[in-house]
Amino acid sequence: MAANNYYDPADLRKFGNITEWSKELGEKFFDYYGKVFEEGALTAREKALIALAVAHTEQCPYCIDAYTKDSLQRGVTKEEMMEAIHVGAAIKSGATLAHGVMMMNKVNKLEM
Amino acid sequence: MLKEKKKKQQSLHKRDSEYAVANKQLEKLSNGIFASGELPTFSEKIKETGQFPLRPNKLEILQINVGYMCNQVCEHCHVDAGPDRKEIMTRKTMMQCLDVIRNTGAHTLDLTGGAPEMNPDFRWFVDEASKAGIKDFIVRSNLTIIRANKKYYDLPDFFKSHNVHVVSSMPHWTRGKTDKQRGEGVFDLSIRALQELNAVGYGMPDSDLRLDLVYNPSGAYLPGDQASMEKDFKKALLEDFGIRFHNLFAITNLPVARFLDYLIASENYEDYMYQLVEAYNPAAVKNVMCRNTISISWDGYLYDCDFNQMLELKVASKIQHISEYNEDILNDRNIIISQHCYGCTAGAGSSCQGSVTE
Numbered sequence: 520m521a522a523n524n525y526y527d528p529a530d531l532r533k534f535g536n537i538t539e540w541s542k543e544l545g546e547k548f549f550d551y552y553g554k555v556f557e558e559g560a561l562t563a564r565e566k567a568l569i570a571l572a573v574a575h576t577e578q579c580p581y582c583i584d585a586y587t588k589d590s591l592q593r594g595v596t597k598e599e600m601m602e603a604i605h606v607g608a609a610i611k612s613g614a615t616l617a618h619g620v621m622m623m624n625k626v627n628k629l630e631m
Numbered sequence: 632m633l634k635e636k637k638k639k640q641q642s643l644h645k646r647d648s649e650y651a652v653a654n655k656q657l658e659k660l661s662n663g664i665f666a667s668g669e670l671p672t673f674s675e676k677i678k679e680t681g682q683f684p685l686r687p688n689k690l691e692i693l694q695i696n697v698g699y700m701c702n703q704v705c706e707h708c709h710v711d712a713g714p715d716r717k718e719i720m721t722r723k724t725m726m727q728c729l730d731v732i733r734n735t736g737a738h739t740l741d742l743t744g745g746a747p748e749m750n751p752d753f754r755w756f757v758d759e760a761s762k763a764g765i766k767d768f769i770v771r772s773n774l775t776i777i778r779a780n781k782k783y784y785d786l787p788d789f790f791k792s793h794n795v796h797v798v799s800s801m802p803h804w805t806r807g808k809t810d811k812q813r814g815e816g817v818f819d820l821s822i823r824a825l826q827e828l829n830a831v832g833y834g835m836p837d838s839d840l841r842l843d844l845v846y847n848p849s850g851a852y853l854p855g856d857q858a859s860m861e862k863d864f865k866k867a868l869l870e871d872f873g874i875r876f877h878n879l880f881a882i883t884n885l886p887v888a889r890f891l892d893y894l895i896a897s898e899n900y901e902d903y904m905y906q907l908v909e910a911y912n913p914a915a916v917k918n919v920m921c922r923n924t925i926s927i928s929w930d931g932y933l934y935d936c937d938f939n940q941m942l943e944l945k946v947a948s949k950i951q952h953i954s955e956y957n958e959d960i961l962n963d964r965n966i967i968i969s970q971h972c973y974g975c976t977a978g979a980g981s982s983c984q985g986s987v988t989e
Contacts, residue, residue: 592853
């Protein structure tokens with residue numbers, strides 16, 4: 520942690536260090552992580568865009584940094600990146616609003 | 632804003648920029664994070680795998696830079712080429728090159744620049760060189776030159792008549808990204824030029840007229856996987872413009888000249904060097920292009936690669952000029968390296984022929 524900030528961009532480079540304090544679990548995680556992003560039924564490019572959208576809904580600065588760069592490396596355009604983020608935002612707000620039904624149910628149950 | 636725009640249309644040399652000077656670039660590449668030990672130097676890194684000193688393998692490629700003059704001023708250009716550069720190879724030096732081309736053991740001749748077509752003796756040189764029976768004769772064409780002036784309109788036919796292998800830069804399949812890196816209007820002209828090359832048979836699936844594209848990232852990041860990028864480029868260029876080409880070479884931008892200047896000015900230098908060092912791949916060192924290439928400058932001097940040429944690092948050999956060329960003596964040398972070399976060993980590796988590992 521930097522002196523005056525919780526987040527330091529340079530810490531992203533140290534992500535791999537988490538293995539130092541728990542070798543087996545760290546290595547299992549990174550094996551899994553690497554495998555997930557390989558070309559499969561989805562292309563690595565499609566996966567980068569999903570990761571970018573999720574990085575925003577999770578509001579993880581490290582992930583936003585990493586997957587913006589990753590998307591650029593894969594030739595993803597700015598328009599595609601922004602659309603992906605809107606998908607994340609729509610699901611996030613949709614999820615909030617869909618819970619409104621729960622509120623409505625509760626009100627209907629409690630009120631005479 | 633206008634002033635900024637005008638500046639971008641000039642080479643670093645014309646602007647008297649600090650990083651127009653090769654020594655200043657080399658200093659930058661050796662100081663800071665490398666001098667403090669925060670990152671290992673390239674020589675320290677290759678020592679880890681016993682690959683120091685770097686030595687040539689068999690010579691395969693003669694790369695001749697016929698001049699730094701260009702009709703474009705691309706932001707990432709390691710040559711710092713542009714319309715204001717006057718360094719042009721003379722016919723006398725070309726004749727010395729022809730002697731070498733006729734006797735070399737190399738199977739590939741690679742003409743580059745600047746825009747090589749702007750050299751007034753370019754066509755004469757191609758005529759003569761094509762008679763030497765070299766297997767693969769490459770001309771690196773920036774595409775827009777074909778549409779820049781009437782006198783260049785027949786270049787596709789000229790290339791065809793000499794069975795030249797055309798290798799052209801194309802940073803993206805969209806207008807916005809291409810023009811940002813290479814200048815306004817470059818995308819439309821490049822598309823037109825590609826269509827004309829296709830029209831005479833270049834790049835068609837079963838055609839022997841080879842047309843390959845070079846992709847450089849337009850910013851401070853590394854290129855993605857070459858095969859995936861090729862698939863994306865092929866699909867987009869065919870669907871949008873009916874264009875076909877053979878292969879895509881994904882090339883990493885090296886921190887030299889204008890790209891170095893850009894990295895420093897945009898405060899991306901350290902991060903970019905970290906990316907290069909982290910992506911270091913010892914397997915790429917095995918096939919790095921300086922091991923099978925000799926680069927010849929407009930004034931006939933010899934270098935390990937085009938990047939070393941721009942950094943004014945002549946070969947470490949008693950033979951340093953085309954006039955005294957001797958392949959056996961030249962091949963017995965140590966290759967000169969600095970931190971820019973990390974650019975050729977990152978990920979799948981990078982060379983003028985694209986990735987160097989599977």
